[in-house]
Amino acid sequence: MxxxxxxxxxxxxxxxxxxxxxxxxxxxxxxxxxxxxxxxxxxxxxxxxxxxxxxxxxxxxxxxxxxxxxxxxxxxxxxxxxxxxxxxxxxxxxxxxxxxxxxxxxxxxxxxxxxxxxxxxxxxxxxxxxxxxxxxxxxxxxxxxxxxxxxxxxxxxxxxxxxxxxxxxxxxxxxxxxxxxxxxxxxxxxxxxxxxxxxxxxxxxxxxxxxxxxxxxxxxxxxxxVPPASLWMTGSALSPALNIQQRAPSGSSALTPQAIKEDGLYAYTAIRAPRGLSETISHVWHHNGEPLDVVDLDINGGREEGYRAWSHKLNFPDDPSGQWRVDIMTDSGQRLGLIRFTVSEDAEKATIADSQIRPAGLSRLNLQRFIAGRDRDADQNDEE
Known part of the structure; x- marks a missing residue:
């Protein structure tokens, strides 16, 4: 039954x-x-x-x-x-x-x-x-x-x-x-x-x-x-200086060997993450394909325009000419973005570090909001 x-x-x-x-x-x-x-x-x-x-x-x-x-x-x-x-x-x-x-x-x-x-x-x-x-x-x-x-x-x-x-x-x-x-x-x-x-x-x-x-x-x-589906880079910039109070890159310079040895170089990124998420990301500096320095940065989620973080590289090889790349990576080894630039004795061939925040991916749609965003979070910097 x-x-x-x-x-x-x-x-x-x-x-x-x-x-x-x-x-x-x-x-x-x-x-x-x-x-x-x-x-x-x-x-x-x-x-x-x-x-x-x-x-x-x-x-x-x-x-x-x-x-x-x-x-x-x-x-x-x-x-x-x-x-x-x-x-x-x-x-x-x-x-x-x-x-x-x-x-x-x-x-x-x-x-x-x-x-x-x-x-x-x-x-x-x-x-x-x-x-x-x-x-x-x-x-x-x-x-x-x-x-x-x-x-x-x-x-x-x-x-x-x-x-x-x-x-x-x-x-x-x-x-x-x-x-x-x-x-x-x-x-x-x-x-x-x-x-x-x-x-x-x-x-x-x-x-x-x-x-x-x-x-x-x-x-x-x-x-x-595999993309880090919860994080994305909203913008990046190269600059010879940084306005700490405004938390924004500043200045402009052709990346010649002499210029970067005198002033160093800032790699600036804005990373968007969900509210409440704390994450460690890294700026990995490469010269002609060889990794040189790794700078770890702690970020916090919730800021709509992206959490602003930067690394400042001061130590360069005796001959820094060539192709450079800064990989923005998560602590698990997933890529968030990359910044490429060229250092050359010829100023016409060298990349111009003009402090312009260039949007990444679909954040081009929100470029003006990104530049004029309000400061709602504390941001972090580090030096190498």
């Missing part, structure tokens, strides 16, 4: 899910643009809609369980005479959650990507995943025929939502969020390698462990290609 009652309840729940799916299908085209708009609005809002990030994380866990139910749980229910969801229903629900996740996180990735670096490849991968999620024939073909690839697709969605939402919800640093994102992704990707366990042998378990370690290692060593 109890079994029949349980079967009836499961059948009633599944009937409700089927009716809900039928009603939602005509409106699914609205889902991606709404998700993208929510993500874009969340990025620029001060609080960034923390509740939506939490809802996405829970939705992805739910989708993961649904995907498992189509295979592992579905077979378990069928063997015991319980009804199962019609084929494709779980994939449809998962598709909606994937679309919401990808299009919500897409603005964070596009805005924080340093496009003249390897991060552009990661950003293009996310764009490709978002496009794939709205092309039904390809999406459902992968869901139906290539289950391992499908679970990897879902694992990448989990990676994105953890990377984006944890610094916002829990005020974790980008490094802490990255480690948790990698660990969660490895767990969620486990069903992709489930076939290895069917061998019921030591080699199968060893292969599974090796695949997990390989996946985690690739994610960690490839972190420089």
């Amino acid at each position: 109890g079994t029949l009652l349980t079967q009836a309840r499961i059948a009633k729940l599944q009937s409700f899910v089927e009716r809900l799916v039928i009603r939602l299908k005509p409106w699914t085209w609205l889902w991606p643009p709404l998700a993208f708009s929510a993500g874009l609005g969340s990025f620029f809002l001060v609080d960034r809609q923390q509740w939506l990030g939490a809802a996405l994380a829970l939705g992805l866990v739910f989708a993961w369980l649904l995907l498992l139910s189509e295979s592992l749980v579905g077979r378990w229910l069928a063997n015991r005479g319980y009804p199962t969801l019609p084929k494709g229903v779980a994939a449809f629900i998962a598709q909606m959650i994937h679309q919401e996740t990808l299009f919500f996180t897409l603005p964070f990735i596009l805005i924080t990507t340093v496009w003249n670096s390897g991060q552009s490849l990661f950003a293009l991968l996310v764009v490709a995943m978002a496009v794939l999620s709205i092309i039904d024939p390809i999406y459902f073909k992968i869901a139906d025929r290539w289950r391992s690839l499908y679970f990897l697709f879902h694992a990448l969605c989990v990676f994105l939502v953890v990377l984006v939402t944890l610094p916002i919800m829990l005020h974790l640093t980008t490094g802490q969020s990255l480690l948790l994102a990698i660990a969660t992704t490895v767990v969620v990707a486990l069903p992709s390698f489930w076939h290895l366990l069917k061998q019921h042998s030591f080699s199968g378990w060893f292969s599974l462990l090796a695949m997990m370690l390989l996946l985690a290692g690739l994610a960690w060593f490839g972190r420089v290609w």
